[in-house]
Amino acid sequence: MSQNLVLMLLGGALLRISAFSTTYVNYVKPGFRPFLIAAGVVIFAIGVLGLIRRAASGEHHHHGPKVAWLLCLPVFAVFLVAPPALGSFAAARSDAPPPPAPQVLDAYAPLEGDRPAEMPMSEFIGRVFSDSNQTLKDKRVKLTGFVTPARKKGQWYVTRMQLACCAADAYALKVIVRDVPPPKPDTWVQVTGTWVPTEIDENATGVIYAELAASDVEPVEAPSEPYE
Structure with a gap:
C-alpha cells in the first residue's frame, strides 16, 4: 500500500508544479509542460489503481518497513519547499x-x-x-x-x-x-x-x-x- 501512496504523492507533486502552477519552469523548458502533466496523471492513476486492486482483493497488509516512508520526503519537499530557479551560486x-x-x-x-x-x-x-x-x-x-x-x-x-x-x-x-x-x-x-x-x-x-x-x-x- 505504501508504494501506491508514494506513487499518488509523486504524481500529485508533478501535477502541482506543472498543471496548477508555473513552478516547473524552474527545472525544465516551458515546452516540457504537456509531458510533465501527462506523466503526473499516469503516475497518479497507477497509484490509485493499485489501491483499488488491493481493496478488491481484500489485501490490507500495510506493515512494510517504516524506512520506506522516507521515499516520500522528496515529494513533500516539492509540496512544501519548492527549490527556486538557479541563481548566482x-x-x-x-x-x-x-x-x-x-x-x-x-x-x-x-x-x-x-x-x-x-x-x-x-x-x-x-x-x-x-x-x-x-x-x-x-x-x-x-x-x-x-x-x-x-x-x-x-x-x-x-x-x-x-x-x-x-x-x-x-x-x-x-x-x-x-x-x-x-x-x-x-x-x-x-x-x-x-x-x-x-x-x-x-x-x-x-x-x-x-x-x-x-x-x-x-x-x-x-x-x-x-x-x-
Missing part, C-alpha cells in the same frame, strides 16, 4: 562555452532609433562575438538578468542561465557590468548601457566575457520564465 560555477572564433556573419539586423534596445543575453553575446557589422557600436541596450559577483574589484555580472533541456545541464550567460556598484547577489536587474569592445586573443585560454558600460541599473521582478 550555480552561475559562479558554470559558464557558457568560449565564444567561437570571429567569423563573417551578417544575420543581425541593425539597431534602429535612439531608444535602448532590449534583447536577450544570448543575442547580445552573439552580436559581440559574431557580428561582422558591429551593430552594437555606440548603441544603448537593455539586458535583464540576476546579479553574480565577480572576482575582479569593481566588476560584476548580469547573468541569465540557459537550458539545453533541464536545470541539470544549465550554463551561465554572463556579461561584465562596469561603472556601477554591484547590487546584492541574486537581485534581478535591468541594466542599460553600451557595449565595451573587447579584443579577442586567439591564443587566450578560458572564457572571454562580453562587457557593458552601464548608465543605469534598475531592480526588477524575476521573470516568469527565469531561463533563456
